[in-house]
Amino acid sequence: MIEWSESTIRSFRKTLLDWYDAHGRHLPWRRDHDPYHVWVSEIMLQQTQVNTVIPYYEHFMAEFPTVTDLANAPEAKLMKAWEGLGYYSRARNLQKAAKQIVNERGGQWPQTAEGLQELAGIGPYTAGAIASIAFNEPVPAVDGNAFRVFARLLEIDLDIAKPQTRPVFERVIGRIMSPDRPGDFNQAVMDLGASYMSAKNPDSAHSPVKAFNQAYLDGVEMQYPVKSKKPKPVKVAYYGLVIRHDDQFLMQKRPSDGLLANFWTFPLIAEDDVLAMSETPELVTEEERLSLLEKLVQQEFGLTVRVIPMGGKPVKHTFTHRQWLITLLSAEVKPDADLSFFPGKWLSSDELTRMALPKVQEKLLTRVHQIQ
DSSP states (O other): OOOOOHHHHHHHHHHHHHHHHHHOOOOGGGSSOOHHHHHHHHHHHTTSOHHHHHHHHHHHHHHOOSHHHHHHSOHHHHHHHHTTSOOTHHHHHHHHHHHIIIIISTTOOOOSHHHHTTSTTOOHHHHHHHHHHHHOOOOOOOSHHHHHHHHHHHTOOSBTTSTTHHHHHHHHHHHHSOSSOHHHHHHHHHHHHTTTTOSSSOOGGGOTTGGGOHHHHTTOGGGOSBOOOOOOOEEEEEEEEEEEETTEEEEEEOOSSSTTTTOEESOEEEHHHHHTTSSOGGGOOHHHHHHHHHHHHHHHHOOOOEEEEOOSOOEEEEOSSEEEEEEEEEEEOOTTOOOTTSSEEEEEHHHHHHSOOOHHHHHHHHHHHHHO
């Protein structure tokens, strides 16, 4: 790792902030330094591109103008406003944290990164962003952009996928960042990482900090940051039951924990659970699988169904560590069937349109409409 002198640090700060003052991105959450605006934008930007977030952010602020509005919002309204952004636990944690601020702290925000991490869903990066931008605390906000920018500037060879690497970057950036304009410094690093020092197509030859970019000067820029590969998502096979009666679908409400908690989907039955019904699962034919599936639904939910393959490839949906492969089956159930043991109900197409549905369910509905 390259060590900078105090004079180099001062020169870098000035170069970076002068560039940011002239060319920083004009984003709606940068119109002021309100911690609520900073917080919501940062949570939305997790796993999501800036251009995608902008209209969601504007709509979200129109629906929930203050942290009190968010704390008191019905969950269905919140989920609908978040629909399409995915990773719905982010929205739930937003509301949990809003309730903490309003109900436990009298509407007062913690004003340090350490205090902010006591709120639901706020980790080191988000805390650093809010504390520096809203409260001028000189603390770094270390995300993917910061890792990449400073790994290249200083040729830091540590693996950024390892948890023990973050504190090293925090110490290094903490020494370099502007103590007077920490929020602008962090946002300038974000903009630099999104433009001249991007992951795949950097333009360091024209970068405002070219003279400080040691990896570029040494011709090894694309070797940084060092990052070990993530393991491939584990594939999990499901059967999705498309049960219709007139304009209604029989929908299942997911459990209150785990993936897609509390969301509505077609009934999803894990293939492993079906095969577990057989003493010789490795020998089960496709016809036998469907028969076992019908028995499983009868045992679990007290529903008598008859399933028919709908054809087509399984619908794929990838979460962080899982990839679901869902084979759609048409299933028949009597409209007056006893649903006492089934965690769901009949929902019309209009009702589904008004509800917040997870992305995987949207994919399933799209496939159903294509098949029909």
